[in-house]
Amino acid sequence: MLLLPGQIGVIFIDQDNFKTVNDTKGHDAGDKCLEEVARIIGSVVLHKGRLYRYASGDEFMVVLPNVNESEAAATAERIRKAIELQNVGGSVPVTASIGVIVAAEKVYGSAEEILKAADEEMYKSKQKKNAVSLAARG
Numbered sequence: 001m002l003l004l005p006g007q008i009g010v011i012f013i014d015q016d017n018f019k020t021v022n023d024t025k026g027h028d029a030g031d032k033c034l035e036e037v038a039r040i041i042g043s044v045v046l047h048k049g050r051l052y053r054y055a056s057g058d059e060f061m062v063v064l065p066n067v068n069e070s071e072a073a074a075t076a077e078r079i080r081k082a083i084e085l086q087n088v089g090g091s092v093p094v095t096a097s098i099g100v101i102v103a104a105e106k107v108y109g110s111a112e113e114i115l116k117a118a119d120e121e122m123y124k125s126k127q128k129k130n131a132v133s134l135a136a137r138g
Contacts, residue, residue, distance in 0.1 A: 007067065007068070007103065008063060008064065008065055008103065008114070009049070009062075009063070009064035009067040009072030009075070009100065009101070010062070010063055010064075010100070010101050010103075010114055010115060010118040011049075011061065011064065011076045011079065011099070011100050012059065012060075012061055012098065012099040012115070012118040012119050012121065013041065013059060013060040013061070013076075013098050013122070014058065014059045014096065014097045014098075014126060015058040015059075015083075015094050015095070015096060016094065016095040016096065016097055016126070016130055017089060017092050017093060017094050018033060018094060020089075021033050021094060024092065025090070025092070033088050033089055033094060034053075034058060036086065036088040037058075037060070037083060037094070037096075038060065040079070040082045040083055041060055041062065041082075041083075044075065044079045044082055045064070045075065045079075048064060048075065049062050049063055049064035049075075050062065050063045059122075062075070062079070067102060069102045072101075072102045073134045076098045076100045076132045076134075077132050079096060080095070080096045080130065083095060083096045084096070095129060095130035096130065097122055097123075097126040097128070097129060097130065097131055098131070098132045099118045099119060099121025099132075099135070100121060100132060100133065100134045100135065101114060101117045101118040101121060117135055118135070121133040121135045
């Protein structure tokens with residue numbers, strides 16, 4: 001796929017079973033889980049993009065400038081595998097449901113629309129758990 005000027009990838013990450021960590025092990029364990037997931041994601045996207053915590057929950061967002069769909073999907077899959085392998089929840093298996101979109105802002109009209117599309121893809125993954133969903137090009 002050709003790389004278009006201004007094309008960005010947005011990876012929206014939600015932790016599967018994070019609420020169970022908080023509810024059964026307490027908020028300190030939940031905080032440690034969040035910190036470890038952030039460290040893992042940050043190590044995967046180092047020098048490739050920017051990591052953000054979305055709102056104040058257990059969701060994260062990664063913005064990758066100048067990527068195509070296969071690069072963004074491969075990055076998302078590396079994030080998913082790394083979280084799964086690190087066993088951040090201890091006895092509670094914490095994994096990641098991830099949505100990916102690659103778009104030019106002019107196609108979507110605004111950054112909010114791009115984020116909404118990535119969030120919708122994440123919900124598709126959430127139905128399966130521990131999965132990556134890439135938005136189909138319209």
